[in-house]
Amino acid sequence: MAKDPVRVLVTGAAGQIGYALVPMIARGIMLGPDQPVILHMLDIPPATESLNGVKMELTDAAFPLLKGVVATTDVAEACKDVNIAVMVGGFPRKEGMERKDVMSKNVSIYKAQASALEQHAAKDVKVLVVANPANTNALILKEFAPSIPEKNITCLTRLDHNRALGQVAERLNVPVSTVKNVIIWGNHSSSQYPDVNHAVIDSPDGEKAVRDAVSDDAWLDGEFIKVVQQRGAAIIKARKLSSALSAASSACDHIRDWVLGTPKGSWVSMGVYSDGSYNVPPGIIYSYPVTCANGDWTIVQGLSIDEKSRAKLDATADELVEEKALAYTCISE
Known part of the structure; x- marks a missing residue:
């Protein structure tokens, strides 16, 4: 039918x-x-x-x-x-x-x-x-x-999520389809935190942690984060126009996974209404790792957050709380 x-x-x-x-x-x-x-x-x-x-x-x-x-x-x-x-x-x-x-x-x-x-x-x-x-x-x-x-x-933070997948795949010279479970935490701005601590790549020998595969913490904790955070600006500089093709493609990815479901064993990043998970203030729209099924999303729970990551999660949340206050000032004026 x-x-x-x-x-x-x-x-x-x-x-x-x-x-x-x-x-x-x-x-x-x-x-x-x-x-x-x-x-x-x-x-x-x-x-x-x-x-x-x-x-x-x-x-x-x-x-x-x-x-x-x-x-x-x-x-x-x-x-x-x-x-x-x-x-x-x-x-x-x-x-x-x-x-x-x-x-x-x-x-x-x-x-x-x-x-x-x-x-x-x-x-x-x-x-x-x-x-x-x-x-x-x-x-x-x-x-x-x-x-x-x-x-x-x-x-939409799927664009940032896809950018992070692309950077890891390029670094390891592997197909991007073999990389999964990166996370974008927080705001779709340069304060976002692209996190690979739980990311893996599929290899002939099974799954391997991205950190182990890349084997360069200085790059993962430095340049990689900066490249993902600043990618939009870099594309504007190169094209003299903003990233339209990749934004459109990732909007399709976001809706497709939300409606049709995420593949088993993998998650994606979506900006969703915070319920306080991972000690993020409730009442802001914050990017989390989510899985989708039956047209609904669920925040992935129970991931360990180290001290460095905690500071980054908090910094991007602080920016969103500040943006919310600014928006409410504009609403009341």
């Missing part, structure tokens, strides 16, 4: 990440090769022409799984009955702008979009926030969409 189409919203759909993301969704990379989709694309009025151009290209590509396209600048129309929402649209930090200015712009965007999702989306909608500051944008969205379960609002 053919499956019913899933309605997937992409905000900021005429932008760089949106342009990379919508064909991936239409081709089945996000939800599987047998899952029809109806794409809802939202952007701001000045991008109307560009958005229509993207819609034309989707028609021209003749994707068999694509059963319809809604391209609009009306947030209520965009959110109507959507099952999955990928929030790519946001206000980027521009030269000379203070953090508070950026936060204030994003608070108003995410407040409006949260209200529209609250009123018009499917009740069990799954939300992924990509636009920065991703963790805090997701928190704002949660505050203003109280009927959406808190477990259904997440932010």
